[in-house]
Amino acid sequence: MDFERSLDLLWRDKGETPQPTRGRKPKLTLDKVIATAVALADAEGQATGSMSQIAKELGVGTMTLYTYVPGKAELLDLMVDSVLAERDLPGPGDPLPDGWREQVRLYADRTLTVFRRHPWIQGMSMVRPVLGPGLMAGQEYLIATVSDIGLAPRKAAAAANGIEVYVQANAALTAETAQVEQQTGQSTDAWWGQRSVFWEKYFDVDRHPAMTRMWESGGYDVDTCEAVDEAFVFGLERMLDGIEALVS
Known part of the structure; x- marks a missing residue:
């Protein structure tokens, strides 16, 4: 190359x-x-x-x-x-959402949208990333978002990197789900539905008491896609809570 x-x-x-x-x-x-x-x-x-x-x-x-x-x-x-x-994130001097947390949510939403729109991107390495304007715009946006909230420079850089890694990892999971569904023509919920015999015949409630309690208490009363989205939002918000607590 x-x-x-x-x-x-x-x-x-x-x-x-x-x-x-x-x-x-x-x-x-x-x-x-x-x-x-x-x-x-x-x-x-x-x-x-x-x-x-x-x-x-x-x-x-x-x-x-x-x-x-x-x-x-x-x-x-x-x-x-x-x-x-395609994320078209605000650059220097552009209007921003109110508050740094909303700015992070904008980054997360637009990154997820792009990965859903182009599922193949999850197969591209982000460990040795493409050093182009699209990538740099995202990193500049995150650094600008967390650099003035009261963190020391190294902690601000770590916070931006942590957010980027978390969002990209979850976006890649979402993209992989869409990619598999596209290639197989079968939804993830349909795939799990075909495997209902596992829960009926092979799942041992005595060996998995915590999972059983979660099931019986309604913790899994949501379809697969909703569960993934819910887990993503929960994790992101707790990460932002932690950063906010550190600033405080």
């Missing part, structure tokens, strides 16, 4: 837009190539489309794509950052 070329393409709004490296006069735009690759990944539920498949969708020859991007690895970087940029 050509890392520097990838950065040039990711940050193409800085200065002149890089021109195609070779070939005839451009018939497309880089943004069109990215959008088409994203749409193909959305339709298939995974970002495994080849350069030839993407070229076919665009109605051009495969070699034409290489006048815009060096290869599939660089295109994947552009796809991921394009999707992250």
Whole structure:
């Protein structure tokens, strides 16, 4: 992978837009190539489309794509950052929700929405992230949100990182659920419904007394998707409670 070329393409709004490296006069735009690759990944539920498949969708020859991007690895970087940029988070000087907690909730809601819209993104590594404007906008937003609430700099950075990791992990779980449902054509609740025999025949109440009490007291009286959303909100709010208590 050509890392520097990838950065040039990711940050193409800085200065002149890089021109195609070779070939005839451009018939497309880089943004069109990215959008088409994203749409193909959305339709298939995974970002495994080849350069030839993407070229076919665009109605051009495969070699034409290489006048815009060096290869599939660089295109994947552009796809991921394009999707992250869809969060359209407020930047410096833009109006913000009232209060830092509402600002964090906005980050969480928009990140979840993007992962639901593009389930394939959960298969992309966030450990070694794409250093593009979409990612940086999210990190800048979180740092700005927690930097003035009374935390020491290192604790503010840790708080921002903790929020980011928690939100991304849960967003990835949500995306994986949507991806599996798309690929199998079966909802998660239907999948569990097919396995009701497990609870009737194999589940041992004596070996799992805490789970049994939770079941009998109504703790599981919610469908799978609602339970996941409820757990996410509960965990996020408790994390924010902890940060708020530390500030206090």
